[in-house]
Amino acid sequence: MNNMPREKKLAQRIIRKNSLVPPINVVETLKKYADYVEDDLPSEVDAICIMTKKPLVIVHKFQAPNRKRFTLAHELGHIIMPWHHGMISCHTDTEDIVDGTAYQKMENEANSFAAELLMPSTWLKDIIDQYEKQGVEKLVDIVATKAEVSRSAAFYSIIAQLPSGYYMYLDYHLGGFISTKKSPGTEVYVPYQDYSLRIKWLKTFANASNQFELDNVDIYYWKVENNLSAEELSYEVSKVADIGLGDVIQNILKYGKGTFPSIFFQLINLLPPGYIMMVVQGEYQETYSSPGTKIHAPYKLGKVNLIHWFNKYSEEWGTFSILDYDFYWAQFIIQVPSALDSIDNRLSKDILKDILKECYPREEERRRYLYKINGVVGALNNEAPDEFEDYYRMFRERFVGTIFEKINNHLLFESFIINKINEMMARKKKK
Template identity: 25%
Template sequence: MENKEKQVRKIAQRVMTKYKLHPPVDMMGLIQEKGITCVEENLGTNADGYSDLKDSDLKIVLNSAIQYEPRKRFTLAHELGHIFISWHSDVTLCVTDNEYSEHNKLDIQEHEANVFASEILMPTEWVKEMLTLNENRSLEYNIKQLCTIANTSIMACFYALENAMKSGNVIVVSGDMFFPKKFISDRRMTLYFQGYDEYDVWDDLCLCKEEFDIGNYQVCHYVFPECPSMEQIETAFSTTENVVSALELIFGNDFSAWCCWMGVVLNQISHIYNAYLFAKNECVKHYKNEKSLMQLYYSDKLDLMNECKLFEYDFYEVNFGNDWTMVLIKEPCYVIDKKVSYSDSRLLIKEILSEMYTDDKNIKKASYRINGIIGSALSHRETMTKEEIYNLLNIKLRRSDIAEFVFHRKFEKFIYSKSVEKSL
């Protein structure tokens, strides 16, 4: 959905440019200039408004019961979103009373219309400028300023802030009529850890926290470390080949930064790593490069490290104190030995397993297990070279429960032969 959101914001920005709009936006003026019919009708409590996109004559109907001007403006901007977003169609309803409730999941078009409305009423670049101008002020002050100048609702302001604030900001909004809603400035940030209440962890990891009431909402603003820039990451990894040393250059001793942004860093570097965060030897978070082929899902640190030693993976342990540690594992890349030759993989697996087991039952069980892993590994991969298949199967089959098979002298020949067969 993130890519679609960016497209929607670009559409809103083009509208702003074309019609020379600036906060506070003249919504009725824009509607009239666009040649859209706008009328008010009593829609009861079911909807704040709707737009009819089926006919050539575009029409917006606004609920005449709405008295709060910022709510009217948001509804109009929302309905304009349905009109300007080219893939929206038919009749669309806007219900702002319930749009933030976890009980009423917004469909994609409604969410996109909200994003459009937020961008039209409070453009991202304008919000950034205002935040920079008042950077020493509290979030509460900034919200009041933005809402007053743009003549928008408080909730619309939260949507705008989510997109405009620097990475590391999280706003949690609560109210009597809905469950807490989280506005996260950079959703790549890691905020959830297995076995821990999210708010307890946030209290421990955040740099600062601000709580206040505004309008009908209770707000909690958490500030975490900012995401390291691509330049910072590239500089660190060009300075040293040691992954831990490079990470220390990026994060220093800031445990919160390691926890929040490890996943981002792992996806920006050339080598492929998996990282596991442990609390008292229990895994609470697994970070991985999106290209990683490894499947090591151990909850116990000792079991994970024993597997790394068993298969001779390069791994590093970082101790943060207070029983918190992180284990980083470098994913190997297996290359075909030019000396290995092809044989029928079905005969090879039978030969290997016959040496491992004396009874047909265990041979059949092991064969199903191994072929199941291979089938699963290749099931969603359409075009792969022999070399890619060889590397993939080497990684996927390195499991402690079939280690004897992996260490057999003919294992490499089996993997090579299977790779040849699957690449044809």
């Protein structure tokens, strides 16, 4: 209840005050707060709400009954919310589209209020608990019938109350575009490639799926279930140092078909610093890094060159395939020296000047690389780690297998890094 948006809290207050139970009598409820008339309005307008001392609601009389109920609840929302004012011309589409304007924000809030008033969260949750196993389309029909709302209004309210694991595509016939919806808490990993491959991925891992049509929109949904608890996942990840990430992932795949995409992001976030995972399919490539990892992985090298890169720069790496995708993982270990372990006591900028001079004979090249290194230093300084070890690891990782290879291999580069970090930490302490 504490996390509930304020407009929904107001709807809950109206429900309690008037002892409302679905299907509520919307007209009777609205008349307690406003005058109400029906008239022939322009086709693009569902209602007009005029905020005077006694608000007036004018409703388009030629709406379908269930849409009219939603419209009336929407107008009541405008009246109840004290921050809504003036004359408001409403079109109460239930799709959650936000264009950033103050008007659209008020419309979205009124829609949210109406949905909560007509389909209270606790009531809706009970319906979902009872009928979820019969499928989303069945849920839509039951809620729409019991609350006397449109199937579209029922659908968008149901999405917000479904348990985690539901992933949906909405294919709009008229607009020619596809949008994605997920139930709360859903973090299913789906490689973001072309539509057909994403569908194939979801079909492979889904524990349940179906499709149906809703007001000229094709709804495709998949339920992807995670059979691995947080404690079990932590236990599996704890084995990484002993058996390697590849074997850990193979163990995770044995927990059930929906488990790997359900825990993918959690897995990445549980890994210690220094891990990257790349997903490759043709020219498609996505790279994920464990928290605090600043390694810039190569992009579109091709499999042969990618393997060469891993062999050259990583401590350990491996690969496995799922469907059409190759997964590459690698661990990079940065050995952190003592903060005083420098062979040159000059200022870091003077050391860097000599490094650039020896690596690049042309002034233009030296200037270009100086700008790039200053950019790396600036980005690192913005993160401002507290410990020398964290500074050093992040610094070194930014130079793994990059265009700075000549600089990275220079004898004085280690001293430059150590001195630069010590200078940054000294400035930080003075602030």
